[in-house]
Amino acid sequence: MSAEALRERRAAIGEFRRTEVLVPVVDGALLSAETGGIxxxxxxxxxxxxxxxxxxxxxNVPDWVPVYGARLxxxxxxSVDGPVGIAVDAGSPTGLVLPPVTGIVPDAVALDSAGAGA
Known part of the structure; x- marks a missing residue:
């Protein structure tokens, strides 16, 4: 990854952390999907x-909760079992995928960290 691409990625992650996003809730649970074991x-x-x-x-998404990206x-x-990432604005041309890797999620749950699963 080039230095410029790395800066852009860090800026996007920082912006997400500071942004209040809407997380859909269906049947009392946060809406999610599993693919590739994530x-x-x-x-x-x-x-x-x-x-x-x-x-x-x-x-049918009857409810959603506002939450800051940092809290997610x-x-x-x-708090969720197994590797978890975030799909921001899925289905949108401006969508963003935040995979469960170091620099995005805590090291203890990052797939590429020695501390994963600890």
């Missing part, structure tokens, strides 16, 4: 993006 939580930067996503999936990364992800 659970992906969905988070949206605006209600319209969440509604477009739900409509495209034919999903630092508190929610470590």
């Amino acid at each position: 659970r992906w939580l969905f988070a949206f930067t605006e209600r319209a993006a969440l509604e477009r996503f739900a409509e495209a999936r034919g999903e 990364l630092d508190q929610v992800i470590p």
